[in-house]
Amino acid sequence: MPPRKTSRPPPYAARNNSTLPIPPALKNLLRRDKLRLVVVGILGFLTVLWLLGRTGNDGGSAAQKATTPVPKIPKVAIGSGPPVVIVTVIDGKADPTWAAKIKKNREDYAKKHGYLTFFPTNTQYPTGTSPLSWSKVPALRHAMTLFPGSTYFWFLDSTALIMNQALDLQSHLLAPAKLEKLMIVNEPVVPPDSVIKTFGNLKGDRIDFIVTQDKEGLTATSMVVRNGEWAKYFLDAWFDPIYRSYNFQRAEIHALEHIVQWHGTILAKLALVPQNLLNAYGSGPAHAKYGTFKEGDLVANFPACARDNKCADEMKPFFDILDGKSTGSN
Amino acid sequence: MSRSPSPRPGGWSSPGLNTAYDSGGRNSPFANGGSQNVTWAAAQARSAEVKGYPGFAPRNQGFLGRHFRKISTSLPFSYGEKEKLGRGRYQGNKFVQILNRIAWNLWRLRKILGPVLLILLTYTLFYVTPLHRVYRRSSWFGGGNKFVIILAANQGGGVMEWKGPREWAIERDSVKNKKKYTQKWGYDLEIVDMSTKKRYAHEWRESWEKVDTIRNAMRKYPHAEWFWWLDTNTFIMEPTYSLQKHIFNSLNAVTYRDINVFNPLNITHPLTEEYLDVETRSPIGDGKVDSINMLVPQDCSGFNLGSFFVRRSVWTDRLLDIWWDPVGYEQKHMEWEHKEQDALEYMYKNQPWIRPHVAFLHQRKINSFPPGACGDKGDDPHIHYKEKDRDFLVNMAGCEWGRDCWAEMYNYRQLSNRLNRNPWEKLKDWISDSIKQHKAMRNTNKEEKKG
Numbered sequence: 001m002p003p004r005k006t007s008r009p010p011p012y013a014a015r016n017n018s019t020l021p022i023p024p025a026l027k028n029l030l031r032r033d034k035l036r037l038v039v040v041g042i043l044g045f046l047t048v049l050w051l052l053g054r055t056g057n058d059g060g061s062a063a064q065k066a067t068t069p070v071p072k073i074p075k076v077a078i079g080s081g082p083p084v085v086i087v088t089v090i091d092g093k094a095d096p097t098w099a100a101k102i103k104k105n106r107e108d109y110a111k112k113h114g115y116l117t118f119f120p121t122n123t124q125y126p127t128g129t130s131p132l133s134w135s136k137v138p139a140l141r142h143a144m145t146l147f148p149g150s151t152y153f154w155f156l157d158s159t160a161l162i163m164n165q166a167l168d169l170q171s172h173l174l175a176p177a178k179l180e181k182l183m184i185v186n187e188p189v190v191p192p193d194s195v196i197k198t199f200g201n202l203k204g205d206r207i208d209f210i211v212t213q214d215k216e217g218l219t220a221t222s223m224v225v226r227n228g229e230w231a232k233y234f235l236d237a238w239f240d241p242i243y244r245s246y247n248f249q250r251a252e253i254h255a256l257e258h259i260v261q262w263h264g265t266i267l268a269k270l271a272l273v274p275q276n277l278l279n280a281y282g283s284g285p286a287h288a289k290y291g292t293f294k295e296g297d298l299v300a301n302f303p304a305c306a307r308d309n310k311c312a313d314e315m316k317p318f319f320d321i322l323d324g325k326s327t328g329s330n
Numbered sequence: 331m332s333r334s335p336s337p338r339p340g341g342w343s344s345p346g347l348n349t350a351y352d353s354g355g356r357n358s359p360f361a362n363g364g365s366q367n368v369t370w371a372a373a374q375a376r377s378a379e380v381k382g383y384p385g386f387a388p389r390n391q392g393f394l395g396r397h398f399r400k401i402s403t404s405l406p407f408s409y410g411e412k413e414k415l416g417r418g419r420y421q422g423n424k425f426v427q428i429l430n431r432i433a434w435n436l437w438r439l440r441k442i443l444g445p446v447l448l449i450l451l452t453y454t455l456f457y458v459t460p461l462h463r464v465y466r467r468s469s470w471f472g473g474g475n476k477f478v479i480i481l482a483a484n485q486g487g488g489v490m491e492w493k494g495p496r497e498w499a500i501e502r503d504s505v506k507n508k509k510k511y512t513q514k515w516g517y518d519l520e521i522v523d524m525s526t527k528k529r530y531a532h533e534w535r536e537s538w539e540k541v542d543t544i545r546n547a548m549r550k551y552p553h554a555e556w557f558w559w560l561d562t563n564t565f566i567m568e569p570t571y572s573l574q575k576h577i578f579n580s581l582n583a584v585t586y587r588d589i590n591v592f593n594p595l596n597i598t599h600p601l602t603e604e605y606l607d608v609e610t611r612s613p614i615g616d617g618k619v620d621s622i623n624m625l626v627p628q629d630c631s632g633f634n635l636g637s638f639f640v641r642r643s644v645w646t647d648r649l650l651d652i653w654w655d656p657v658g659y660e661q662k663h664m665e666w667e668h669k670e671q672d673a674l675e676y677m678y679k680n681q682p683w684i685r686p687h688v689a690f691l692h693q694r695k696i697n698s699f700p701p702g703a704c705g706d707k708g709d710d711p712h713i714h715y716k717e718k719d720r721d722f723l724v725n726m727a728g729c730e731w732g733r734d735c736w737a738e739m740y741n742y743r744q745l746s747n748r749l750n751r752n753p754w755e756k757l758k759d760w761i762s763d764s765i766k767q768h769k770a771m772r773n774t775n776k777e778e779k780k781g
Contacts, residue, residue: 073612138605139605141605141607236683237652240658240677242661242662242680246657265648266651
């Protein structure tokens with residue numbers, strides 16, 4: 001016999017005695033007419049996820065599948081360190097007192113403006129059988145390795161002296177706006193009549209390589225390279241053994257002129273500036289218009305002195321001026 | 331109301347009785363509006379006028395006349411049917427009944443079947459119309475417009491060599507193969523004429539056009555990212571592999587950047603000079619996918635540029651610029667018999683900036699060799715095509731030096747077709763094959779019995 005129905009029905013329907021307490025909001029959702037909406041919503045959401053997954057696929061999931069461990073390369077932002085590093089390659093066989101004076105000249109200047117200096121020797125790089133003057137190229141690359149946070153790397157040959165210690169290289173030349181005004185456009189790269197001329201429509205902030213021209217052509221005794229991927233490309237291409245073994249008459253200088261003229265990606269990053277701004281000559285084949293050293297120029301260079309081994313003699317009057325100045329100012 | 335005709339001639343007409351008896355088959359007597367004054371006698375006389383015909387014309391002549399009712403009642407939408415339902419009367423034959431029931435059931439299930447049919451229809455429409463190509467090409471969905479295949483045609487032809495019918499056939503096959511593949515996946519195909527041009531002949535740089543060609547393609551397809559160079563003597567064996575799925579979705583997993591994994595040239599790697607930065611000295615660059623700008627396979631003798639990828643990037647721009655250099659050419663052109671291939675190897679060895687951005691692909695991923703190239707046996711698991719593994723592409727490298735290019739191309743084309751049959755073709759082939767086999771068995775059995 002079934003149990004008798006009570007004659008007093010409860011005022012409300014009995015609670016559903018399921019073990020899982022379902023909140024009424026969810027119960028409402030699960031009602032049939034709304035169920036369809038929910039299912040469509042879920043499907044739509046999954047579709048969106050799938051589409052997003054597809055577009056983000058190329059980078060994300062592939063990186064996870066990498067088989068080889070990713071090496072830890074310290075990421076130093078360019079520009080986070082001192083702005084300029086002065087690089088001078090010292091001849092190991094040179095007179096040590098003279099070398100010390102050269103170093104001091106750079107160090108004084110660097111200290112004054114918050115720059116750094118780097119003095120490698122010319123034999124520490126694998127130049128092989130090619131002339132030791134090639135060592136400036138790996139030296140620059142080496143400086144970039146050691147000071148990855150710096151922006152500009154100024155190679156200044158040991159035959160040159162910084163004469164105007166007060167002149168800040170960055171504001172005087174390297175600032176993009178300033179550089180854009182100073183650079184010489186549409187100038188034959190190799191004087192007097194090379195067909196290849198410097199580009200006319202370059203922006204100052206796109207320049208990675210600042211160089212000057214003397215009477216004979218480009219100079220590689222005082223130049224500025226900006227840190228970055230392009231610098232690696234440029235320096236490595238320049239240092240290619242194929243050029244070192246080619247017996248260019250003036251070794252790395254001719255090699256430089258060669259790659260600048262044959263490769264547009266190098267010329268497009270090059271700015272030619274008046275010689276006296278970066279590399280005025282105290283003696284030697286200076287540029288006719290603005291090559292010879294005058295009072296107030298940043299640098300006095302004696303490009304031929306090393307070959308004749310009389311740098312100390314040639315530089316003596318200039319050292320005297322410098323010493324007088326520094327004692328005078330103190 | 332009396333249905334008898336009027337006793338008086340010329341009296342009122344009596345509809346339904348005094349017209350000619352069903353002269354027009356199923357004509358309704360009411361339609362005969364003109365004959366108001368028809369009498370019995372007149373009608374008799376008129377029917378007698380029709381010579382040769384009996385006075386009685388049978389009704390329901392002709393097929394429709396005879397079967398119309400049967401057909402109309404058996405039609406599923408007949409309204410008469412409803413009336414008859416369940417009265418045990420005739421309901422059409424069995425077959426029609428079954429059809430009827432199926433149709434009724436389908437109609438009942440229309441809410442479920444409708445969407446299914448719609449999905450099937452859209453699916454077929456998607457693949458029958460060029461819609462799927464648009465989908466695969468779009469950068470948002472398929473991303474096919476990121477890839478360009480550069481196919482070198484006419485290699486070494488032009489002023490240097492005359493092309494015979496075989497060469498034409500090879501070229502035609504090769505082009506057709508790539509066209510089909512690029513169309514299928516929404517890639518672009520750039521066919522370039524590599525015939526030795528005067529322009530290069532006087533500049534001492536015959537067959538160095540690869541660089542200029544890639545540059546032109548980069549200019550022509552400004553939205554593409556990866557450029558795949560292919561020589562003429564190549565054949566895509568598996569057109570169902572998309573480049574994305576085959577290589578680029580898992581670029582880090584399918585490539586190796588440390589050349590020591592497979593190093594036929596014995597290149598010293600990684601570089602150790604202390605003046606180089608950490609990334610350049612690292613065996614795998616920075617190890618990130620984004621820094622890969624070039625994908626090169628290696629065969630038994632080093633890099634192989636018969637099939638390789640470059641990515642549009644500043645790095646690639648620099649590489650293409652520095653690749654050909656007159657000083658290098660002057661010193662090495664006697665030594666570099668593979669021209670840009672040797673030049674690239676040389677640069678990889680000597681210019682450190684290149685290494686962190688080159689990744690190597692296993693040869694058989696994009697550039698399997700047939701037997702005859704890199705060993706006559708064709709059993710090197712690194713290099714030679716294997717049917718079982720369904721290698722992607724065959725490069726008949728060096729077939730012009732003493733091997734039969736056309737025969738190789740033909741064989742691989744046939745093989746590719748056979749491997750990529752659809753299920754229907756497979757079934758047909760299976761049947762014909764088994765019949766043939768059966769016959770052959772029988773013949774051998776007979777011969778055995780005879781012997």
